[in-house]
Amino acid sequence: MMPMDGMTPLEGQAGLRGHRQLDEALLDNAAALANADQQGMLRALASAGAQVRESAALAAEANLAQIADDGRPRAVVVAGVGTAARAGDILATVAGSRSQVPVMAHRSAGVPGWVGAADAVIAVSASGRSPEALAAAEAAARRGARLVAIGAPNSELQALAERARAPFVPVPRRAPARASLWAVTVPVLLAARTLGLVRVAEADLAETAARLDADAERCRPTADSFVNPAKEMAIALGNSIPIVWGSSPLATVAARRVGDMLSANARYPVVSGSLGEAGRGRVGLLDGVYGGLAEGERDIFADPDEQSDQVRLRVLLLRDGGLADEDAAEDEPSAVEERRADAVEALALRRGVRCDTLRGEGASPLERLASLIAVPDFASVYLALAHGLDPTAVPAVTEMKEFTQT
Template identity: 65%
Template sequence: MTAPGTFVAERLDDPASMHTFDSAQLLRGIAGAGAQLREASQLTAEAGLQVLGDEGRPRAVVVAGVGTAARTADILAAVAGPRCPVPVLAHRSAGIPGWVGAADVVIAVSASGRGPEALAAADAAAARGARLVAIGAPDSELQSYAERARAPFIPVPRRRPAWVSLWGLTAPVLLTGRALGLASITETDIAEAASRLDADAERCRPTAETFTNPAKTLAMDLAGTIPVVWGSSRLATVAASRVADSLAANARYPASSGGLLEASRGRVGLLDGIYGSVAGPKDIFADPYEEDEEAANAPDPTRLRVVLLRDEPEEAGVELEGAEPVRPDSARADVVEDLATERGVGISVISAEGASLLERLASLIAVTDFASLYLALGHGIDPVVVPAVSELKERSARRPL
């Protein structure tokens, strides 16, 4: 009998297991990411955002929301690049920063259209005279707030949990950035990114057996490890944050993320830590024969697994308009691969593909999104059944303010 929580690889190719543990059909939801991106782009085009450009460039753009909604701010900042003429900031708490005023733009984002953070931000933006754009579910409270403020509202159909709605929420934020003159995004960029998402969904589909499915293979590599996700560029670092979010939310894995520059300032030391190549202090008086016997009978220790997201368009012969003026750190990425291999630390490398920043981001996120769900499935975890979250909300509601 399999112990609870044990990763069972056979589940990945078992339709019955998928039906049992994917009650909200999240696999089907992320398979529609390409269609989601196209639909949201069309809905944004119908929202009349050209008025934003007519009113001039803002002093700053604040994207208000939590979770997946907040991640869209990071994507806009990465796609706009270091040449972006104004700061793009994510605001992950209620209201808006005290300095926001009439010279700024607030983008309130909530997949449900009722997130208290987004609602409070929309209310505060209207009160202070800041320009407002609201993005969320149609016929929601957020839409009512936008209508009262006479602000553009982009209706994005609700896609199961907000985590599945990444691309539906990202498209309006990016196109709002384009309308404000912050980012260069073309219809071709959107079409190519959507096609990339379609192609990866086909490669990672549930009916594709493990040995031909990159997402199932990655899930098997990650099983029983502590994932550390590093990105080789600003864009890849944003993708790394999404990967860590997905592994935590879906598979309940305590993943961490960051950029290679940050890793080189100390985090690369994890490779030599107790979960890396060092099992702990060694007793010089211990009997080596007893140690060998104990090692043979001991369970496999939990080890790190590095997931390295490499984004090196210049080396692939791709020139990206608005890309980073400094080359992504391919040399440091090579060294990290060598260091992990030399220490016996497992490493999975995913390389960005595509001709635009948006397509390259999609290529880094799509496979890892599927992998997080397959990892949950292999452990017999239903990603949407989270007792701790339900209990947190219930107990918090009962406590006096």
């Protein structure tokens, strides 16, 4: 069937390939990068280590001890959307399957119907005005649940927390909110520690902050591509369809964060999630029109440079460098996860699909998570800038908010 605009399928495909190419030269021009990143997204990401230290200090001043007066809660709900919801995912993963208290990230307005006086709600909004977080805080106060609020100072969320006489942890405002992941995550973890859910030592926070500082230094704009892992990753992902899979629950949280950042900053369509889920269906993408099928139809005698604009899959495999629970030295699922990751690398190689692997490093789950997130965060910004995009401004998001608020 002929397309409505009269193009043949091949002509249409050529048109799709006429997208804006990656300007690799920009990445090694520090002055040009600074001019392109006028809103300072790279600088905001470089503050991640400082966010850990700052938010830990602010949480210490917030009198979180009062939420522990009634002992361990029946369940904990982390309410919020976007980056705030990722903080809830991180808590659920750090708490792990052995936690005696269920932890859930709630992304809708209000709280689940079962929440009551025996439960705790952590309402999170970097701006302090998210409708979902505000509705959750109001519902928690009305039902008598323990409440902790985390958000921008002098915001609606702070006013609501003060009316409910609940602890409030201020988050210094950074725009966009996705640059504040660690500023909202650390108070969530410390509130959970106060409730007896997780073990987060001061040394864990210090090592995580140091890891983030070190990765920010490695990924700085003045470091050339051949020594800058984020620029190298941006070039590798350029003009591809990224697939980001995590080999473990911890790595899966990181994979979804990478998907968030590539979508919002670089506007790339991304498939992200758990490698365990992928093995039940999504791994079939490797045999699709952007994977092995495309590889099989390539002309092996053609000039590679003439095919450089062909859109292909690019797998980014995040592998956890340790076990989710340090006490589980013989945890059988970990071996299964490692075999799955090995299998995906082998399957991609057989089909000519590029597969890059990033391994988590660090003694604590929090530090390993930081090591899996930091470099891709920077890579998403470099990818946006190399395409001539402002990573801080997402017009479609702004328009979506305007539509839903009218």
